[in-house]
Amino acid sequence: MINIMVVSENRILLKEINTYLCNEDKYEISFVNFSANSLEEFIKIKPEIVILDRDTITPYKTIIKQIKDSNWQYNMIIIHNNDYVDITIDENKKWLNKKYLSKEKVINTLEVIYKNLNTTYEYEDNYVFLSEEKFHLKSNLNYYTLFLAKYNGKNKIFFTQEKFDKLKYVILAYGSIDIICKENKDILLSISKSQISRKIELKSIVKALQEFCFEEYTFFFAENVIWNDLQNVCSKIIKLSEYAYFYNEQIISIEEVYKQVCNMEVKELSSDFINLLDSIFYNRKKEIINKTKNMYMRTIKNKLDFNAIYYIRGSINILDILIKSKSEDDLDELNFNFTNIEDEFENSKNKFLEYANVIEERKMMKIVKKAVIFIFQNATKDISLETTAYEMNISKVYLSRVFKKEVGITFMELLKIIRIYNAKHLLTYTDLKVYEISNEVGYFDSNYFNRQFKKVTSFTPEEYRKTKRKESCIESFI
Known part of the structure; x- marks a missing residue:
């Protein structure tokens, strides 16, 4: 249902438009007398479309400015009685001449707007709204709490x-629910804060949610959201919920998430990994455990850095080729299907310990171990077999x-694998130019x-970047 507000001082025009639209099921019409109070009516109705009669005693530009300043997303049709159209107001407004006004013209104009209606009210395709409206605000200039x-x-x-009806009944004890939606298992609530008793704390609502959801849920919330910013914050909280990977089963505000997100530099990542590599090749188990834990549970977790996770996953792929003799074709084929960083840390730790055991069983020569570590350490420099042999005497x-x-x-071959992987990472997660990436990874x-x-991936760097950017599901909001 699309809300339409018709504003005019002309009762005959109001009646005429009502006749045109009264049988149109997809529109809900509200008629407002043009006055200084029109803005208050606009806030109450929150229409997607405003039909405004320009030919009034009250300056119509005043009400247009007031409505525009409200920041509410809306479309406007202006009805006038001469051939002059003031495009300085807003080129996106639709104009209809009163002399030629007809049901067909009004309906056709509304249909054009309806088809191109702003998608602010849509969030994610896989979210299903349980209310009849996709987005409906009930209270006037109210504050909301989102969960x-x-x-x-x-x-x-x-x-x-x-079960959702039961949850709705429980939450209604705390305040009015405007939205409940789900994605089979994820739940979004928008609660009208003015109706929540001041004695009720956030943790009481979270407790009710926890009892409904049982275990393995992370709770994100945003407080004091004003009505004209509600759509924007709803979209953000849905996208930021991906960071539940780092906040396993915690309760966190989206402001805290914003403050913490920080992407690490590739050099910092490779330095941590090379430090760990030395312990793997010489099978120092306690060091492997401690360094892996420090890398995942301190450095990466504290920065909420998905890019760092993907970098380490790629490095594990390279070690699978190097130590477990997997094909280079498998470099991007390993699946990492973890729901939280704790699981990923445990899996990576076990893999690194396994690599250490395989290297020890194979009795890899010390000189080869040194050469492998040297390649990882210096892959971004201008090295070759000859210069490496010289360094190792x-x-x-x-x-x-x-x-x-x-x-x-x-x-x-190993040097190329490392350099091309680093290039893939930079193409996907940075905005560096291709020639800058070339220098960064060791191709001068x-x-x-x-x-x-292109020989390795079948794509040019630019083609690879476009492909991976489309596939990427994690966005930056900072």
């Missing part, structure tokens, strides 16, 4: 309508032979980098 209960467990949960022929025998791929000739990248 989103985000499920971050592994089981499939499907709430029935009966051995012949390049000998290093090439034992490296291939022990690792299964050549020195230059951008044309050569482009050829190598």
